Amino acid sequence: MEFVSPEGLRLDGRRPMEMRQIRAEIGAVSSADGSAVFEMGNTKVIAAVYGPREVQNRGQQLNDQALVRCEYSMANFSVGDRARRPKGDRRSIEISLVIRQTMEACILTHLMPRSQIDIFVQVLQADGGTRSACINAATLALADAGIPMRDLVTSCSAGYLNSTPLLDLNYVEDSAGGPDVTVGILPKLDKVTLLQMDAKLPKETFEDVMELAIQGCKAVAQYIREVSTQNFIFLASVSQLSVIRNLSMLHISYLLAQTNEWSI
Amino acid sequence: MRELQVGLNQTQKVRLQSALRQLEELSSRVSNSSTASVTVADTIPVNLEDGVLKGHGTTEHNGEVVATLCGVVERVNKLVYVRTLRARYKPEIGDIIVGRVIEVAPKRWRLEINFSQDAVLMLSSMNLPDGIQRRRTAVDELNMRSIFEENNVICAEVRGFQHDGSLHLQARSQKYGKLERGQLLTVPPYLVKRRKQHFHYLEQYGVDLILGCNGFIWVGEHIEANEDEMMIDNKSEETGKPDLKFTALEMQEKAFTPFVTRRNICLIANAVRVLSVLGFNLSLEVIIDTVEASSSLNLDIKDMLGAEFCVLTAEREVKRRITLIKKKC
Amino acid sequence: MDPYQFTKMVGLSTGEKHFIWGGIAQDLRSDGRQRLHYRPISVETGVIPQANGSARVRIGATDVIASIKAELGKPSMHQPGKGKISIFVDCSPTAAPMFEGRGGEELSTELAVALQRCLLGGKSGAGAGIDLSSLIVTEGKICWDLYIDGLVVSSDGNLLDALGAAIKAALSNTGIPKVNVDLGPSPDDQPEVNVSDEEFLQFDTSGVPVIVTLTKVGRHYIVDATSDEESQMSSAVSVSVNRHGHICGLTKRGGAGLDPSVIMDMISVGKHVSEQLITVLDSEISAAEASATD
Numbered sequence: 001m002e003f004v005s006p007e008g009l010r011l012d013g014r015r016p017m018e019m020r021q022i023r024a025e026i027g028a029v030s031s032a033d034g035s036a037v038f039e040m041g042n043t044k045v046i047a048a049v050y051g052p053r054e055v056q057n058r059g060q061q062l063n064d065q066a067l068v069r070c071e072y073s074m075a076n077f078s079v080g081d082r083a084r085r086p087k088g089d090r091r092s093i094e095i096s097l098v099i100r101q102t103m104e105a106c107i108l109t110h111l112m113p114r115s116q117i118d119i120f121v122q123v124l125q126a127d128g129g130t131r132s133a134c135i136n137a138a139t140l141a142l143a144d145a146g147i148p149m150r151d152l153v154t155s156c157s158a159g160y161l162n163s164t165p166l167l168d169l170n171y172v173e174d175s176a177g178g179p180d181v182t183v184g185i186l187p188k189l190d191k192v193t194l195l196q197m198d199a200k201l202p203k204e205t206f207e208d209v210m211e212l213a214i215q216g217c218k219a220v221a222q223y224i225r226e227v228s229t230q231n232f233i234f235l236a237s238v239s240q241l242s243v244i245r246n247l248s249m250l251h252i253s254y255l256l257a258q259t260n261e262w263s264i
Numbered sequence: 265m266r267e268l269q270v271g272l273n274q275t276q277k278v279r280l281q282s283a284l285r286q287l288e289e290l291s292s293r294v295s296n297s298s299t300a301s302v303t304v305a306d307t308i309p310v311n312l313e314d315g316v317l318k319g320h321g322t323t324e325h326n327g328e329v330v331a332t333l334c335g336v337v338e339r340v341n342k343l344v345y346v347r348t349l350r351a352r353y354k355p356e357i358g359d360i361i362v363g364r365v366i367e368v369a370p371k372r373w374r375l376e377i378n379f380s381q382d383a384v385l386m387l388s389s390m391n392l393p394d395g396i397q398r399r400r401t402a403v404d405e406l407n408m409r410s411i412f413e414e415n416n417v418i419c420a421e422v423r424g425f426q427h428d429g430s431l432h433l434q435a436r437s438q439k440y441g442k443l444e445r446g447q448l449l450t451v452p453p454y455l456v457k458r459r460k461q462h463f464h465y466l467e468q469y470g471v472d473l474i475l476g477c478n479g480f481i482w483v484g485e486h487i488e489a490n491e492d493e494m495m496i497d498n499k500s501e502e503t504g505k506p507d508l509k510f511t512a513l514e515m516q517e518k519a520f521t522p523f524v525t526r527r528n529i530c531l532i533a534n535a536v537r538v539l540s541v542l543g544f545n546l547s548l549e550v551i552i553d554t555v556e557a558s559s560s561l562n563l564d565i566k567d568m569l570g571a572e573f574c575v576l577t578a579e580r581e582v583k584r585r586i587t588l589i590k591k592k593c
Numbered sequence: 594m595d596p597y598q599f600t601k602m603v604g605l606s607t608g609e610k611h612f613i614w615g616g617i618a619q620d621l622r623s624d625g626r627q628r629l630h631y632r633p634i635s636v637e638t639g640v641i642p643q644a645n646g647s648a649r650v651r652i653g654a655t656d657v658i659a660s661i662k663a664e665l666g667k668p669s670m671h672q673p674g675k676g677k678i679s680i681f682v683d684c685s686p687t688a689a690p691m692f693e694g695r696g697g698e699e700l701s702t703e704l705a706v707a708l709q710r711c712l713l714g715g716k717s718g719a720g721a722g723i724d725l726s727s728l729i730v731t732e733g734k735i736c737w738d739l740y741i742d743g744l745v746v747s748s749d750g751n752l753l754d755a756l757g758a759a760i761k762a763a764l765s766n767t768g769i770p771k772v773n774v775d776l777g778p779s780p781d782d783q784p785e786v787n788v789s790d791e792e793f794l795q796f797d798t799s800g801v802p803v804i805v806t807l808t809k810v811g812r813h814y815i816v817d818a819t820s821d822e823e824s825q826m827s828s829a830v831s832v833s834v835n836r837h838g839h840i841c842g843l844t845k846r847g848g849a850g851l852d853p854s855v856i857m858d859m860i861s862v863g864k865h866v867s868e869q870l871i872t873v874l875d876s877e878i879s880a881a882e883a884s885a886t887d
Binding site: 415444530566 | 880
């Protein structure tokens with residue numbers, strides 16, 4: 001099958017290096033501490049963060065850091081061919097683990113010892129790149145919950161079809177059987193935290209594809225930073241942050257006392 | 265823009281958006297350049313030669329001070345920290361908080377206060393019902409449930425962090441204690457500013473309003489807090505106050521909050537709900553102002569949670585801030 | 594066991610319970626509503642473009658999504674003249690941490706079964722709120738199978754009514770592709786099916802009922818209970834009523850026994866309330882459809 005036309009256009013009319021339209025919205029679940037919706041084209045996921053809060057199962061409590069948990073679930077209607085899949089199948093467990101490890105790597109867990117952070121991601125529509133969309137949504141939700149992080153981790157995927165590296169595969173391209181490279185990066189620190197690929201690829205080509213995915217991540221990062229800044233400025237101006245600049249002495253002494261604990 | 269959990273029609277949407285945009289403009293006019301907003305991983309410009317104390321929400325990377333939260337940069341002498349908005353409660357000594365008892369443990373109660381851990385209230389950190397200062401006996405320990413039991417809503421003060429990192433509370437005054445006959449609301453803690461006064465007795469409404477620093481807000485019937493009454497109350501408890509469940513329904517109905525007071529409680533609670541949905545600061549004046557606006561519109565209490573009143577509240581806030589700015593000039 | 598105990602993270606104190614009871618007795622609930630008042634309802638349609646029809650309904654802080662997928666199938670042997678509908682519900686852990694893992698399973702199943710009872714009628718499909726014979730393409734050979742999936746995104750009580758309303762809105766948003774069938778020369782031949790990509794038939798939703806749940810707290814009953822109020826319920830009766838005032842299904846939940854006369858009373862009140870609910874939903878749905886086509 002031809003995935004890139006002679007004119008250099010993909011099935012959905014994109015150029016090979018073009019990402020689908022991304023859109024994010026913060027604060028979709030009122031009961032959660034932080035939440036966000038993230039869309040990449042037709043892929044749409046909701047992430048909700050609960051915590052940091054008291055560890056629910058005392059046996060799991062960690063004395064030097066926060067316990068991070070994650071659950072990924074897919075709505076029955078999220079895929080084209082409707083399939084009723086039992087909760088907690090192997091794929092969901094694997095993705096939950098991937099998201100948890102990726103997020104754990106950027107959360108400053110040592111600042112919240114003996115507490116628990118739950119990240120729930122719910123896929124509403126799956127059209128390729130759910131892994132990446134989930135990570136991006138989780139990042140925004142964690143930022144919304146005011147949880148301290150090293151960096152805003154972002155993710156994007158890239159593939160290789162018809163001898164062309166393609167950015168951000170949709171479902172049809174993903175199921176073509178070519179390689180799918182999912183990358184997650186810490187953009188500021190310039191580090192890769194997540195890297196997955198199925199299918200085979202020559203090393204030189206892999207480098208190109210991975211570089212393309214990293215470029216995608218950076219584009220997502222720029223957007224996510226903008227969204228979270230906008231959200232903060234909005235909240236601040238509405239709640240009149242400028243009024244609260246006069247610090248009480250108590251506050252200052254408390255902050256000084258906490259300084260050693262909170263900085264690394 | 266954050267999504268509001270209200271169904272707005274087209275005109276209401278436009279009106280709300282323009283009101284919120286005006287608020288944004290107004291605040292940018294007031295605030296000065298020193299309140300730079302940062303997001304996670306942004307570098308915070310500092311003069312390292314002067315020595316810098318990295319406070320909350322900052323970390324170091326490659327010799328630069330980097331933000332770990334979204335917020336505004338605040339500087340106090342050498343201290344640099346990031347003040348964020350939406351987050352769990354950050355306790356400070358002396359804060360007045362409202363919490364819910366999760367567990368009655370030996371010599372202590374554990375409370376949910378919207379912090380990253382449950383807070384601890386030691387039996388020894390609170391005044392005993394008899395009001396006498398003395399050592400706590402084993403009998404006191406056995407009677408802990410007669411003071412607070414699971415799920416009780418109580419009001420207390422932050423005592424401080426213990427060296428094991430747990431947060432301790434105290435309730436060494438008659439104004440602290442169990443809250444009954446009312447409703448508990450939860451709002452994001454940043455909407456409650458630290459003030460001199462967090463207990464409010466709204467005389468004209470006969471309502472107690474407690475704005476807990478942790479974002480738990482209590483709206484309930486006014487209770488006179490004097491020591492005699494406390495003692496009588498406790499005596500009746502010791503003589504076996506009949507459980508609510510087992511009294512006759514008629515008896516219970518007599519004990520219900522009077523209708524007029526209940527109306528006022530609901531009015532005030534809904535004012536808090538509207539303001540928190542919009543993300544406005546919860547100060548006593550604004551809450552009362554909202555209550556009065558709804559009364560002057562002759563609005564049904566439940567319609568205070570409707571789209572129209574929400575938009576009107578936003579528009580009123582714009583006017584209020586414009587007059588505030590004019591006064592300053 | 595009361596399934597709604599799962600929807601509340603922490604319990605209420607005796608004082609708060611007493612306050613809720615008192616409010617219901619005095620006809621002024623904690624958010625200022627009277628016993629038979631709903632919270633503000635908002636409807637959004639077409640939220641899942643991949644589905645044939647979908648809607649998101651919010652009642653106060655309760656937020657649910659319903660999606661409809663139509664697939665061609667074979668009618669069952671016993672009802673050659675009818676299509677098939679199945680309903681599933683999922684409670685997303687985003688709504689509340691206690692839904693994680695298998696935590697939401699019991700509630701999900703209960704809601705799905707209650708929806709089936711309220712909307713689909715008996716096993717034979719007789720008396721269903723949704724007309725199953727409209728789903729037939731060729732009698733005995735081809736029919737549409739409708740898969741209705743509900744997802745609870747945020748939960749603050751009254752999930753069943755919200756899901757019922759979302760399904761009603763999603764159905765009115767549903768377009769079923771037009772099908773041309775080429776029957777072979779002999780009746781045993783597999784017929785050739787041609788599904789149109791462009792022509793869609795609007796699903797007839799005039800007969801789809803709404804669900805009204807009456808929750809009994811103390812001596813009185815209320816509609817649209819919040820999860821705090823649900824935690825105080827002794828029992829609840831859900832009635833599904835269509836436009837003509839016909840009762841299409843009924844479920845009683847909760848442990849406490851009810852006097853038959855009270856049940857009759859609750860049903861007639863439910864019927865009365867359903868008229869207002871249908872009006873509100875109709876206007877919300879048409880507003881949502883209008884804004885979706887803009």
